[in-house]
Amino acid sequence: MAFDNLSEKLQNIFKNLRGKGRLTEADVKTALKEVKMALLEADVNFKVVKNFIASVQERAIGQDVLNSLTPGQMVIKIVNEEMINMLGGSAAQLQLQPAGEITVIMMCGLQGAGKTTTVAKLAGKLKSMGRKPLLAACDIYRPAAIDQLIINGEKQGVSVFSMGDKHKPLNIAKAAVEHASKNGFNVVILDTAGRLHIDEGMMEELQEIKSNMPVHQTILVVDAMTGQDAVNVAQTFNDKLGIDGVILTKLDGDTRGGAALSIRAVTGKPILYAGMGEKLSDLEPFYPDRMASRILGM
Amino acid sequence: SGFSNIDEDFYEELEETLIMADLGIKTTDAILENLRAKVKEQKIKEPAQCRELLINSMIEQMAVGETAYEFENRKSIVLIMGVNGVGKTTTVGKLAGQLKAQGKKVIVAAADTFRAAAIEQLTEWANRANVEIIAHKEGSDPAAVIFDAVTAFKARNADVLICDTAGRLHNKKNLMEELRKINRIIDRECPDVYRETLVVLDGTTGQNALAQAKEFNEVANLTGIVITKLDGTAKGGIAIAIQSELNIPVKYIGIGEHIEDLQKFNASDFVNALFQKNE
Ligand SMILES: Nc1nc2c(ncn2[C@@H]2O[C@H](COP(=O)(O)OP(=O)(O)OP(=O)(O)O)[C@@H](O)[C@H]2O)c(=O)[nH]1
Ligand SMILES: Nc1nc2c(ncn2[C@@H]2O[C@H](COP(=O)(O)OP(=O)(O)OP(=O)(O)O)[C@@H](O)[C@H]2O)c(=O)[nH]1
Ligand SMILES: [K+]
Ligand SMILES: [Mg+2]
Ligand SMILES: [Mg+2]
Numbered sequence: 001m002a003f004d005n006l007s008e009k010l011q012n013i014f015k016n017l018r019g020k021g022r023l024t025e026a027d028v029k030t031a032l033k034e035v036k037m038a039l040l041e042a043d044v045n046f047k048v049v050k051n052f053i054a055s056v057q058e059r060a061i062g063q064d065v066l067n068s069l070t071p072g073q074m075v076i077k078i079v080n081e082e083m084i085n086m087l088g089g090s091a092a093q094l095q096l097q098p099a100g101e102i103t104v105i106m107m108c109g110l111q112g113a114g115k116t117t118t119v120a121k122l123a124g125k126l127k128s129m130g131r132k133p134l135l136a137a138c139d140i141y142r143p144a145a146i147d148q149l150i151i152n153g154e155k156q157g158v159s160v161f162s163m164g165d166k167h168k169p170l171n172i173a174k175a176a177v178e179h180a181s182k183n184g185f186n187v188v189i190l191d192t193a194g195r196l197h198i199d200e201g202m203m204e205e206l207q208e209i210k211s212n213m214p215v216h217q218t219i220l221v222v223d224a225m226t227g228q229d230a231v232n233v234a235q236t237f238n239d240k241l242g243i244d245g246v247i248l249t250k251l252d253g254d255t256r257g258g259a260a261l262s263i264r265a266v267t268g269k270p271i272l273y274a275g276m277g278e279k280l281s282d283l284e285p286f287y288p289d290r291m292a293s294r295i296l297g298m
Numbered sequence: 299s300g301f302s303n304i305d306e307d308f309y310e311e312l313e314e315t316l317i318m319a320d321l322g323i324k325t326t327d328a329i330l331e332n333l334r335a336k337v338k339e340q341k342i343k344e345p346a347q348c349r350e351l352l353i354n355s356m357i358e359q360m361a362v363g364e365t366a367y368e369f370e371n372r373k374s375i376v377l378i379m380g381v382n383g384v385g386k387t388t389t390v391g392k393l394a395g396q397l398k399a400q401g402k403k404v405i406v407a408a409a410d411t412f413r414a415a416a417i418e419q420l421t422e423w424a425n426r427a428n429v430e431i432i433a434h435k436e437g438s439d440p441a442a443v444i445f446d447a448v449t450a451f452k453a454r455n456a457d458v459l460i461c462d463t464a465g466r467l468h469n470k471k472n473l474m475e476e477l478r479k480i481n482r483i484i485d486r487e488c489p490d491v492y493r494e495t496l497v498v499l500d501g502t503t504g505q506n507a508l509a510q511a512k513e514f515n516e517v518a519n520l521t522g523i524v525i526t527k528l529d530g531t532a533k534g535g536i537a538i539a540i541q542s543e544l545n546i547p548v549k550y551i552g553i554g555e556h557i558e559d560l561q562k563f564n565a566s567d568f569v570n571a572l573f574q575k576n577e
Binding site: 037040041042043045046110111112113114141142143144145147148150151152155196197198223225226227228229230232233250252253254255256258259278 | 314317318319320322323324381382383384385391412413414415416418419421422423436465467468469470500502503504505506507509527529530531532533536555576
């Protein structure tokens with residue numbers, strides 16, 4: 001393929017357009033076909049792509065393409081801006097209670113998304129901010145999930161509260177908060193088991209936690225490599241539990257990460273952090289502008 | 299659904315179905331182009347007939363070869379690999395359980411010495427499957443675990459050795475080299491033992507799974523694919539793109555977290571599910 005990069009492709013499409021002055025509907029449509037391909041290659045959800053393209057098209061038609069910018073660049077600029085907007089504009093923050101109170105953070109998500117690892121990473125972040133986090137082992141199903149959390153807690157120098165695998169997650173979570181209040185911890189992070197969004201019983205388990213004790217932040221952990229199904233997952237978790245934010249993991253890979261755009265589009269909830277590796281220090285703030293470039297392959 | 303003609307709307311719906319199933323835009327375009335040509339050639343007029351043509355050709359493409367499960371009939375070493383969190387360790391446990399139930403002597407090797415509690419996790423699976431496990435301490439050299447495991451495999455005259463490895467992203471050079479080394483040790487120590495080399499792909503993964511298959515294949519000559527988590531709403535359609543491009547067959551699917559939730563791949567069920575709407 002001669003033009004692999006989206007910028008080059010668009011430049012090529014508009015090669016003969018210079019001096020035309022304004023972008024016509026036909027010009028824009030041809031260009032946006034390439035953008036559509038790029039987004040689908042990046043795993044942005046099909047329906048999200050359709051809506052996105054429609055809104056960009058509306059903005060791009062009739063734009064001046066004089067002098068400073070080439071038409072290709074003009075379209076990219078608009079696409080980029082719209083995408084950054086959709087991804088949440090600027091970096092968002094986890095919402096914590098005042099330090100004198102206990103903040104309860106519940107992590108949830110599909111199997112293998114990276115919850116247990118991210119719990120420990122987040123604890124490290126909170127610790128460095130001067131908070132006193134306690135990790136609660138609420139995954140009573142996965143073999144060695146509790147050991148995994150304990151080992152990670154040790155690595156981070158953060159305490160782990162566990163009651164083994166014979167108690168309900170709600171009771172473990174409640175006891176963890178009680179333990180926190182008696183022992184001077186001011187953040188409790190609940191590590192929950194991976195579950196499918198369509199698993200009614202398992203989703204009820206989390207609903208039960210949320211309706212029987214204060215949970216201040218419900219964070220959905222999502223694998224950045226997720227494909228078209230990301231919207232179903234995010235929407236269902238949001239509908240059934242009400243999520244406050246998202247953490248995207250495994251962005252140290254070479255995935256384009258279109259799931260970010262899909263999730264943001266269907267839930268409207270901010271993406272707070274990006275997991276950038278297996279080391280417990282590999283958690284970074286999420287930057288919408290960088291993510292936009294990445295999704296577009298630029 | 300309710301189409302009376304094979305028109306653009308009809309093709310557009312097929313496009314949507316295939317893309318939503320994670321086949322990817324390139325594979326989808328290629329499939330539909332091919333379909334249009336066949337429809338013209340065979341003068342097909344009925345949408346239902348056209349769909350059937352499409353489904354059948356995809357089933358044909360995904361069909362598992364007759365020798366796909368030959369490793370079950372031989373003394374064999376199964377090496378499991380894949381990126382983080384896809385379901386490798388669980389698949390090792392399930393597969394060990396199945397082979398054990400066939401009356402085979404099975405050993406599993408805990409060559410993920412890196413991830414927290416990976417060894418404890420596989421130990422629990424070995425208990426469930428009632429098979430022997432070869433493991434060292436967390437942080438030890440995975441190549442040494444593999445060396446010990448193949449030595450035990452030979453010494454105990456076992457039927458199957460299944461090796462779990464640490465999750466690694468395929469773009470990490472060092473970790474991929476480590477895997478190459480593990481693969482080489484097995485080749486060197488057991489040159490005559492039948493090999494099965496499986497990459498585990500998460501069924502919810504999108505286009506990146508193709509890059510995963512490519513890179514793991516480059517390191518260790520894959521003989522098959524396991525797609526996990528198909529008990530969710532994702533369809534795992536990227537396997538079609540992988541089959542088209544790399545000609546690596548899907549051999550197993552994971553459909554849950556229990557020991558019995560591993561099935562041999564059925565092309566017809568898989569392709570039909572791609573066309574089923576959720577709910
Ligand atoms: N490369 C990379 N690996 C990650 C990242 N986050 C998590 N992982 C790895 O992904 C795998 C799964 O992580 P876990 O934390 O066990 O995932 P989980 O969601 O708790 O899994 P379940 O409890 O089984 O649902 C592990 O191998 C982690 O080391 C990341 O940002 N980058
Ligand atoms: N629903 C469902 N969950 C699965 C399936 N296979 C594995 N899992 C779950 O996915 C999560 C990750 O599985 P593991 O076997 O630990 O994955 P892994 O590839 O060994 O992970 P790392 O070693 O950390 O890279 C666990 O919670 C498993 O129970 C499946 O077919 N369906
Ligand atoms: K995953
Ligand atoms: Mg976990
Ligand atoms: Mg594992």
